[in-house]
Amino acid sequence: MNGSTPESIYEFREFLYRHPDLIREVRAGKQTWNQIYQDWMVLGEEHEHWDSYRMDDVSVPDEKKDSTGHTLSSVLSIIEQINIDDLQKQISQFSGMMGNVQQVMRHFQKPEEPPKPPQDPFSFRRF
Structure with missing residues (x-):
């Protein structure tokens, strides 16, 4: 404050x-x-x-509120509504999608060429 x-x-x-x-x-x-x-x-x-x-829908007016104005009970009720199985499936799908994106990015990148040795400027002279 x-x-x-x-x-x-x-x-x-x-x-x-x-x-x-x-x-x-x-x-x-x-x-x-x-x-x-x-x-x-x-x-x-x-x-x-x-x-x-x-x-x-005011539940308890004397509850302590966090900085965003949500009470602890409302945050907990939101967490309770999360289906862990669905969350795991979505994370797995997202991970697979990111793997596919990385493969496509690798496909379109130019392959690195090995460095060429410097040419001798006097190679035409064979002494």
Whole structure:
């Protein structure tokens, strides 16, 4: 956290992540960031005014968030959805494809010629 930025700015940003409809309203030009920030400072985060903007699938608001805003539980749920067998097949296919690309590249490269010995400039003279 930057020492020159007030803590309330970071709290307001987290508030906006939990109320994405507010972000949409600002982008649509219906409100300004300053208006929302002032309302948030006066009304507080738990006021009923914010209920219509609240995200429906908020799991636990007190969870620690990483720098990208994802909670640990959402990251774990994404990892749980990965099918290891499918991932292994795709990696194997990618590896085979890369091998084929390397073979094609080798085919089109000029073969290296062995270095020619320097010719003697006086080879026509046989002394």
